[in-house]
Amino acid sequence: MTSASISTLPRPPAQRATAEPALVRWLLTAVAIGFLALFLFLPLAAVFGQALERGLGAYVAALRDHDAWAAIRLTLITAAIVVPLNLVFGLAMAWAVAKFEFRGKSVLITLIDLPFAVSPVVSGLIYVLLFGLQGWFGPWLKAHDIQIIFAVPGIVLATLFVTCPLVARELIPLMQAQGTEEEEAAVVLGARGWQTFFRVTLPNIKWGLLYGVILCNARAMGEFGAVSVVSGHIRGLTNTMTLHVEILYNEYNFVGAFAVASLLTLLALLTLGAKSLVEWQTRRRPAESGSAAPDAAAMGPLTPVPLQPVSEKTRNEH
């Protein structure tokens, strides 16, 4: 969607006929920054303000709490399972969608966004209906002494659902923009399938891939609604960081809640930083991505705006 060629176009200096009067410009900027200050900067500052309200000592003590550690550990474990699985899925989906034409492709591209469209609560509920005690597999699971709901597997499944589109939708526009010519050349020159992938495709998409992984990780660690439905909130056992934040907050332990929240906020800020870095990298070296891709900075925005249902190629054909 974002087209790099535009940002490199020389923008003519603002002329009077096509620019607003200075007063309007100043006013609009003030409105924009005021709005963002109220709805972005202040909530961000409030997290750290509240976490440090009783001083650094209380903050550190809250983070060294035993249950907080258990929650951090569970969140890390969940992310360590979810991110690699969704990475493989994202690569497979992007390869199929971006490098080939097939019937039903645009439907598939729409369906990828389904986990974003569904309420997180519903994403948790569907697994309760499948694997909960009263669910379809419930009796069988109980007979075999396997617990999924109110246990770690349920948390992993719900997180998988919520974050599964992220790597794919990061890679699809990138790989679509790069086309298939380089891979075709490699195959014609005798490269085998995996060789083509590792030597040609992967170097071209590495920054987008890295960013997709970072984003998927951030969302996996920060998921709340879906996980809250399947977790059962067992302290020290099935509490992820976000659930731990909720429990502490509802117990009026504000310093503790905001201390854990501040870690999650730092993760979000790191993710935003990584996005800027990756964007800067792809813009700096557009030539590296090959001649087929002048659009190397076809990085999607972090916020899930829909993928283009039709690839550039099919559009040109019409």
Add this chain to the structure above:
Amino acid sequence: MSQAARPDRRKRRILPGFGLSLGFALLYFSLIVLIPLGGLVVKSAGMTWAQFWSTVTAPRVLASYRLSFGASLIGAAINVVFGFVVAWVLVRYRFPLRRFIDALVDLPFALPTAVAGISLTSMYAGNGWIGRFLEPLGIQVAFTPLGVIVALTFIGLPFVVRTVQPVLEDLDAEIEESAASLGANRRQAFVRVILPEVWPALATGFALAFARSLGEYGSIVFIAGNMPMRTEITPLLIVIKLEQYDYAGATALAVVMLAASFILLLLINGLQRWASRRRPVCGD
């Protein structure tokens, strides 16, 4: 893209891995997403129509629709106005920290919703940073529907900005120049030239923010106060029904929400197609 005219069938033969990648992707997606969602629909089919209807139209549920839809609409509308201004300022003007602010616009998507929820609640509570100034004026935000709107404005903020931004960047300066040279003043150029170009993106952004807000849970449960008939959103009712082991009731509500999000997904897709048709790809 001179290669584009080449028939697709030949490409399919040249590159390997089509069957493997699509097969794996479809299997995975079906197992994780499609089959569980299908299970929800099948489960709801086990109810009689009368049961289903009485569950999804109970007064407490109707009140939750009103809040969920109403607050989402208002939040998305606020974001259309201010998101457009933010996108405009970020694209057109240069000021200190612009890149930093631009990057931060995505924060509501990166920040866990629970963190957003407790942060906004602490700000707007009676003794909070903002609440303490609003309370004396008789304006209560936290634990009222107004709080829900505030949370949804935060959640939907990036969507309008991020859909409008690329359109403004792509806007050809020449069109505005010719409008000006033909005698249009700045306001006429804006209404007649810029707005028609941006309008589809604004609609898409609105729909995206609305769709996201409708299902939102984490940021709202803290600030809403969750009073029955007043500040309960529909996703919260699903959770409440689950906690009471009312699986049928939770399923019925979830089906309603799923249908709403599916319709919105199709609508957004249509809007997106409309927007890309109106904005032909410029070949360079």
